[in-house]
Amino acid sequence: MTRIPLLRKILWGMVVLAAIGAVVVQLRQPAPRVEAAFRPEFSLADAAGKIRTNAEFRGRYLLVFFGFTNCPDVCPTTLAEVAQVMEGLQTQAAKVQPLFISVDPERDRRLGLTEFTAAFHPSILGLAGDDAATRAAADSFKIFFEREPDAAAPDGFTMSHSPRLYLIGPEGDWLRQYDYGTPATEILADLKSRL
Amino acid sequence: MRNILLGGLTLALFAGAAQACETVTLGDLSIGHAWSRATIGEGRPAVFYVEITNAGAADDALTGIATPAATMPMLHETVVTDGVASMPHAMSVPVLAGQTTELASGGYHGMLMGLTSALKEGDSFPVTLTFAKAGAVTVNVEVLSLRAEGPECDDAN
Numbered sequence: 001m002t003r004i005p006l007l008r009k010i011l012w013g014m015v016v017l018a019a020i021g022a023v024v025v026q027l028r029q030p031a032p033r034v035e036a037a038f039r040p041e042f043s044l045a046d047a048a049g050k051i052r053t054n055a056e057f058r059g060r061y062l063l064v065f066f067g068f069t070n071c072p073d074v075c076p077t078t079l080a081e082v083a084q085v086m087e088g089l090q091t092q093a094a095k096v097q098p099l100f101i102s103v104d105p106e107r108d109r110r111l112g113l114t115e116f117t118a119a120f121h122p123s124i125l126g127l128a129g130d131d132a133a134t135r136a137a138a139d140s141f142k143i144f145f146e147r148e149p150d151a152a153a154p155d156g157f158t159m160s161h162s163p164r165l166y167l168i169g170p171e172g173d174w175l176r177q178y179d180y181g182t183p184a185t186e187i188l189a190d191l192k193s194r195l
Numbered sequence: 196m197r198n199i200l201l202g203g204l205t206l207a208l209f210a211g212a213a214q215a216c217e218t219v220t221l222g223d224l225s226i227g228h229a230w231s232r233a234t235i236g237e238g239r240p241a242v243f244y245v246e247i248t249n250a251g252a253a254d255d256a257l258t259g260i261a262t263p264a265a266t267m268p269m270l271h272e273t274v275v276t277d278g279v280a281s282m283p284h285a286m287s288v289p290v291l292a293g294q295t296t297e298l299a300s301g302g303y304h305g306m307l308m309g310l311t312s313a314l315k316e317g318d319s320f321p322v323t324l325t326f327a328k329a330g331a332v333t334v335n336v337e338v339l340s341l342r343a344e345g346p347e348c349d350d351a352n
Contacts (some may be wrong), residue, residue: 072241072242072307074282153308163275164278
């Protein structure tokens with residue numbers, strides 16, 4: 001008679017342990033990312049000083065990268081991918097406008113924005129607004145950038161920034177992001193499925 | 196016209212890739228795929244990528260780079276943390292035994308600041324790599340297009 005309750009205790013103990021385990025597993029899983037639809041806005045000067053806004057690109061997809069022209073690694077790699085994507089789109093290329101938004105606008109205007117973007121692809125439009133407009137655009141895209149003091153870097157600072165590509169739809173809706181390192185072929189296939 | 200342009204770009208991407216495919220050896224280390232990207236002017240820093248294979252049994256480390264092409268060459272690492280890319284200095288790059296270490300896009304790379312002149316596609320320049328144990332060796336770095344993603348080598352590394 002005494003052995004049965006013991007077995008029961010053990011079994012109930014296991015049930016309790018399993019329940020605790022399930023709760024722990026549940027808690028450790030990251031909360032699902034809610035990517036509610038939003039429409040990023042920007043109002044930034046192009047290389048010629050003309051203010052360009054998101055409104056004028058309605059009806060086209062925007063492929064947006066925030067970077068700076070003094071960036072030797074991440075930015076050229078990503079813009080080279082954008083160039084491949086634009087070439088791969090062929091006749092559909094007109095439906096996509098790639099944007100390079102400078103997070104280091106003052107220096108990039110001085111160094112030359114157009115010669116940088118054109119070196120990758122003539123269709124890439126470089127934008128470099130003033131500091132307030134740049135911050136507003138980044139906030140609107142919900143991205144982060146920061147000027148970091150770095151005595152060893154040119155001009156004594158470098159930039160940390162979100163290295164992703166953002167896709168904005170023809171209605172201005174934020175559609176998705178492509179993480180840094182996403183192959184151009186993958187981006188191209190995704191774009192083609194939408195066009 | 197468009198096709199001619201595209202053809203030109205394709206050629207530019209692959210032209211002269213042979214040099215970057217050369218391998219030099221230093222003891223147990225073999226160093227190859229040394230390349231850089233063309234720069235627009237000399238005011239912007241250039242990049243230096245290379246591949247180091249350590250066939251030996253002992254770990255080593257790349258502790259420095261030097262080149263006549265730039266007054267301030269440094270080792271950096273691109274780090275992406277919580278969706279933000281930054282580029283801290285790397286004091287040294289581990290070159291572990293039996294492994295191939297890449298200085299490549301999105302990871303460790305050389306940053307060449309204070310260029311003595313703009314890097315033009317098709318040019319090459321020497322970079323001397325200093326290792327903690329193996330000593331120093333000089334490789335020829337090939338300047339590829341600004342759009343290049345790496346040299347095209349037959350060994351498909």
